[in-house]
Amino acid sequence: MLKIRKRVMTMPNTTKVTHSIEIKELLQFADRTIHVKKGSYLFQEGMEAEELYLILGGKVQISKVTQDGRELALRICGENDICGELTLFTDAPKYLLSALILEDAKIAAIRKDVIEKEIFQNPSLAFEFMKWMSDHFRKTQTKFRDLVLNGKKGALFSTLIRMTNSYGVHKDTGILIDLPLTNQELANFCGTSRESTNRILNDLKREGIISIKKGKILIHDVEFLRQEIGCENCPAVFCSID
Amino acid sequence: MLKIRKRVMTMPNTTKVTHSIEIKELLQFADRTIHVKKGSYLFQEGMEAEELYLILGGKVQISKVTQDGRELALRICGENDICGELTLFTDAPKYLLSALILEDAKIAAIRKDVIEKEIFQNPSLAFEFMKWMSDHFRKTQTKFRDLVLNGKKGALFSTLIRMTNSYGVHKDTGILIDLPLTNQELANFCGTSRESTNRILNDLKREGIISIKKGKILIHDVEFLRQEIGCENCPAVFCSID
DNA sequence: AAACAGGTGTGAAGTTCATCACATCGTAAA
DNA sequence: TTTACGATGTGATGAACTTCACACCTGTTT
Numbered sequence: 001m002l003k004i005r006k007r008v009m010t011m012p013n014t015t016k017v018t019h020s021i022e023i024k025e026l027l028q029f030a031d032r033t034i035h036v037k038k039g040s041y042l043f044q045e046g047m048e049a050e051e052l053y054l055i056l057g058g059k060v061q062i063s064k065v066t067q068d069g070r071e072l073a074l075r076i077c078g079e080n081d082i083c084g085e086l087t088l089f090t091d092a093p094k095y096l097l098s099a100l101i102l103e104d105a106k107i108a109a110i111r112k113d114v115i116e117k118e119i120f121q122n123p124s125l126a127f128e129f130m131k132w133m134s135d136h137f138r139k140t141q142t143k144f145r146d147l148v149l150n151g152k153k154g155a156l157f158s159t160l161i162r163m164t165n166s167y168g169v170h171k172d173t174g175i176l177i178d179l180p181l182t183n184q185e186l187a188n189f190c191g192t193s194r195e196s197t198n199r200i201l202n203d204l205k206r207e208g209i210i211s212i213k214k215g216k217i218l219i220h221d222v223e224f225l226r227q228e229i230g231c232e233n234c235p236a237v238f239c240s241i242d
Numbered sequence: 243m244l245k246i247r248k249r250v251m252t253m254p255n256t257t258k259v260t261h262s263i264e265i266k267e268l269l270q271f272a273d274r275t276i277h278v279k280k281g282s283y284l285f286q287e288g289m290e291a292e293e294l295y296l297i298l299g300g301k302v303q304i305s306k307v308t309q310d311g312r313e314l315a316l317r318i319c320g321e322n323d324i325c326g327e328l329t330l331f332t333d334a335p336k337y338l339l340s341a342l343i344l345e346d347a348k349i350a351a352i353r354k355d356v357i358e359k360e361i362f363q364n365p366s367l368a369f370e371f372m373k374w375m376s377d378h379f380r381k382t383q384t385k386f387r388d389l390v391l392n393g394k395k396g397a398l399f400s401t402l403i404r405m406t407n408s409y410g411v412h413k414d415t416g417i418l419i420d421l422p423l424t425n426q427e428l429a430n431f432c433g434t435s436r437e438s439t440n441r442i443l444n445d446l447k448r449e450g451i452i453s454i455k456k457g458k459i460l461i462h463d464v465e466f467l468r469q470e471i472g473c474e475n476c477p478a479v480f481c482s483i484d
Numbered sequence: 485a486a487a488c489a490g491g492t493g494t495g496a497a498g499t500t501c502a503t504c505a506c507a508t509c510g511t512a513a514a
Numbered sequence: 515t516t517t518a519c520g521a522t523g524t525g526a527t528g529a530a531c532t533t534c535a536c537a538c539c540t541g542t543t544t
Contacts, residue, residue, distance in 0.1 A: 070391065072390060090376065124362075127362055141328075151501085182521065195523085434532085441493085441494080
């Protein structure tokens with residue numbers, strides 16, 4: 001049974017702000033464009049890192065695999081997102097995470113040395129890149145807070161809210177998360193077991209907060225989820241999964 | 243009772259790398275230098291953010307207070323650390339976190355507009371700043387992993403290890419964390435209750451892993467803590483609390 | 485010396501969560 | 515259609531963690 005905590009009324013989120021106009025400029029420095037099939041890896045943890053990637057289409061999941069075989073999913077990147085960025089500005093050129101293709105993708109590869117040099121010479125690009133890093137950092141930090149402070153239920157609610165901001169499609173009955181997700185995949189984002197995730201989702205279904213159609217989650221009452229985790233309604237740029 | 247998991251042998255950490263030589267350059271753009279007393283706040287969540295700060299001496303704890311009054315501690319900054327950086331490159335000029343002075347501090351305040359302009363005009367500074375942001379991001383991300391995947395004990399172990407990297411003083415019996423910390427303060431870093439933290443610390447004492455002298459923790463066996471959380475022995479730049 | 489305050493130590497009870505075990509469901513292949 | 519397989523749903527059990535309650539300890543004030 002869900003316990004609803006009483007909360008002060010909150011303001012609605014602002015709409016999603018993308019950096020696509022600026023970040024897209026990176027495309028001109030691309031070394032090559034590649035097509036990668038669902039199920040394969042764009043890169044894997046420990047691999048020599050010489051490039052970073054700009055997603056042109058498709059979906060890529062960034063995750064970390066632990067020594068004991070568990071997986072912690074961190075992001076799902078789509079069009080105009082950047083990944084492999086963590087290896088920039090460092091002399092240890094190994095990928096720290098793995099990038100699994102969820103949906104056939106078209107990706108521009110940009111050499112690290114090229115982008116580093118370009119950033120160095122182009123203040124405007126440097127500025128945009130810093131802005132992106134800064135936004136990206138806040139996403140991680142707010143997610144951190146949600147997962148650490150609000151237990152496993154908080155982790156799941158936070159993940160769902162973020163997914164609506166990144167991949168939500170507005171319907172008249174609510175917001176559809178346009179990603180095919182299994183319970184296990186969702187659990188990997190929360191650091192929970194598949195069973196716990198399943199139980200919480202079923203509680204939400206019974207309460208009419210969500211429903212599931214063909215493996216995709218439709219959220220009828222996002223506000224409920226927000227209130228449960230004490231959401232401060234930060235702009236959607238800082239509350240997304242990409 | 244502690245349960246010791248078997249782990250593969252790991253390599254020792256590299257020594258701490260600081261960015262002080264480069265980041266210190268920011269000092270020339272400082273607007274003013276201020277002295278702040280223990281117990282007061284450098285800034286608080288929600289306050290108008292017009293400056294960021296370079297710590298010249300003393301200690302500052304960065305934390306987030308939740309709606310229901312709990313506190314999540316994120317960093318302890320000391321000499322040459324930067325704080326208030328999250329408000330850069332954004333139009334919503336409010337501090338997102340609070341900065342409590344733990345130890346009388348001398349701090350240089352740098353106006354946001356000045357630093358942004360300077361970064362824009364000085365590629366070398368921009369580059370160093372990005373490097374710093376990038377390192378800082380990885381700290382957060384590895385901490386995230388430790389806290390989400392390894393339970394509350396993992397959170398505490400991770401926090402202790404990070405503290406040895408930031409404020410550890412090598413003694414012949416181990417590494418002394420040179421910070422006066424109460425159980426509650428430590429718990430705030432881990433998202434746990436004071437009691438849980440106390441119990442885990444006492445287990446560690448009984449096993450001879452740590453001992454406590456005058457409110458400061460002396461760690462005899464850091465390697466044990468590392469193995470328990472499946473530490474990958476990343477460089478200390480990415481495994482610290484500052 | 486007595487009183488006080490903030491921090492520590494610990495049992496007991498209750499909640500949350502992971503794990504195991506197994507039934508069911510839906511879809512795609514044989 | 516039957517079989518097979520991956521995903522879902524759910525009880526039971528135990529471990530991890532929080533919460534409450536209170537004793538104790540230590541240094542400081544009166």
